[in-house]
Amino acid sequence: MFEQMKIRYLVALSVVSFIILLIFTMGIGLSEEFFGIAANIVLYAIIPAIFFGYYFNKYPNSDRKFxxxxxxxxxxxxxxxxxxxxxxxxxxxxxxxxxxxxxxxxxxxxxxxxxxxxxxxxxxxxxxxxxxxxxxxxxxxxxxxxxxxxxxxxxxxxxxxxxxxxxxxxxxxxxxxxxxxxxxxxxxxxxxxxxxxxxxxxxxxxxxxxxxxxxxxxxxxxxxxxxxxxxxxxxxxxxxxxxxxxxxxxxxxxxxxxxxxxxxxxxxxxxxxxxxx
Structure with a gap:
């Protein structure tokens, strides 16, 4: 399973996500603490869900015994x-x-x-x-x-x-x-x-x-x-x-x-x- 996952896709997804987050937070003027909350959610929830969810759906029959x-x-x-x-x-x-x-x-x-x-x-x-x-x-x-x-x-x-x-x-x-x-x-x-x-x-x-x-x-x-x-x-x-x-x-x-x-x-x-x- 992990052998099929592309590092460049993960890096690209992370960069794009943070650019969107910065533009969004600067636009509405979020405080530093709320930016921290949003960054944690994006980094440790949204990005992993998109990246790993994509590959788990793409290879549903792959070995999950890891x-x-x-x-x-x-x-x-x-x-x-x-x-x-x-x-x-x-x-x-x-x-x-x-x-x-x-x-x-x-x-x-x-x-x-x-x-x-x-x-x-x-x-x-x-x-x-x-x-x-x-x-x-x-x-x-x-x-x-x-x-x-x-x-x-x-x-x-x-x-x-x-x-x-x-x-x-x-x-x-x-x-x-x-x-x-x-x-x-x-x-x-x-x-x-x-x-x-x-x-x-x-x-x-x-x-x-x-x-x-x-x-x-x-x-x-x-x-x-x-x-x-x-x-x-x-x-x-x-x-x-x-x-x-x-x-x-x-x-x-x-x-x-x-x-x-x-x-x-x-x-x-x-x-x-x-x-x-």
């Missing part, structure tokens, strides 16, 4: 551990990024460390939280681990698809390094299990914990977060240790998930080719 509740329960402990390791790595790689950039680009570091305030409008806040915790993870997994991964694998190789789709995923996030590695693990999880629901659940858990941390601040979080430029050097020891440990764990996870995966996919492809003859 998402299933079967076998998910057994992966919950592993997914939870992966998310915790991913969060630790994201926090420490962000520290490493600002640590390196602070002497040469202090203004950019200030920009990176500027806290983005949550919306005050109740409707916007509710939609924002829903988007971050549920809609965003679902749509992003369908796009990056579904469309992008399969299309780039078809044009390059398994690892080519994993790396290119994960780089694009990382570019669209503030924590580029952490998001890139998260994308690699999500790709491997999907390819290992053949079930997109597992990386979706991992993504939902990751984002939900991030939202909870923002709204339920805990004193222990202060130890592993850098909130100002002054703390970059002060927390070098703690963050350095966290970086080393989380990096080792992440490398182990990637090796474990990728072990024998290329051979497994080659055998599956050969079996499919034989059965289709």
């Amino acid at each position: 998402i299933s509740f079967r076998g998910v329960k057994s992966w919950i402990p592993a997914v939870t551990g992966i998310v915790l390791a991913s969060i630790a790595l994201s926090l420490s790689t962000f520290w490493l990024l600002v640590f390196v950039l602070d002497p040469i680009l202090p203004s950019f570091v200030d920009f990176l460390m500027t806290e983005v305030p949550m919306p005050t409008n109740p409707l916007y806040l509710a939609i924002e939280i829903l988007t971050i915790t549920i809609l965003g993870p679902i749509i992003e997994e369908f796009v990056f681990r579904g469309v992008f991964l399969h299309r780039f694998m078809k044009k390059t190789s398994m690892w080519g698809g994993i790396l290119i789709s994960s780089i694009l995923f990382g570019i669209l996030h503030a924590d580029m390094i952490g998001a890139f590695l998260f994308g690699v693990i999500a790709c491997l999880l999907y390819l290992r299990t053949g079930n997109l629901l597992i990386p979706i659940l991992m993504h939902i858990l990751n984002n939900t914990l991030a939202v909870l941390a923002a709204y339920l601040p805990a004193s222990w979080l202060e130890v592993v977060t850098v909130a100002s430029r002054e703390e970059i050097a002060d927390k070098a020891g703690t963050m350095g240790v966290l970086l080393i440990i989380s990096s080792i764990v992440t490398i182990f996870i990637i090796i474990k998930l990728s072990k024998g995966l290329s051979k497994k996919r080659e055998e599956a492809a050969q079996t499919l080719e034989i059965s289709s003859q």
Whole structure:
């Protein structure tokens, strides 16, 4: 199914939709918050509904086994551990990024460390939280681990698809390094299990914990977060240790998930080719 979906169509649809949204909102003078509401609805509801709806209708008999509740329960402990390791790595790689950039680009570091305030409008806040915790993870997994991964694998190789789709995923996030590695693990999880629901659940858990941390601040979080430029050097020891440990764990996870995966996919492809003859 995903192999037939054209990336250029998705990009074109997104660009046209946002141009229409900008023209419409500028014409009626919507506030910034209501523009945010409209943008979330367009990006995470209307565009996916049009794009995926078109292909699902075009190929009604295609294999839909890419998402299933079967076998998910057994992966919950592993997914939870992966998310915790991913969060630790994201926090420490962000520290490493600002640590390196602070002497040469202090203004950019200030920009990176500027806290983005949550919306005050109740409707916007509710939609924002829903988007971050549920809609965003679902749509992003369908796009990056579904469309992008399969299309780039078809044009390059398994690892080519994993790396290119994960780089694009990382570019669209503030924590580029952490998001890139998260994308690699999500790709491997999907390819290992053949079930997109597992990386979706991992993504939902990751984002939900991030939202909870923002709204339920805990004193222990202060130890592993850098909130100002002054703390970059002060927390070098703690963050350095966290970086080393989380990096080792992440490398182990990637090796474990990728072990024998290329051979497994080659055998599956050969079996499919034989059965289709």
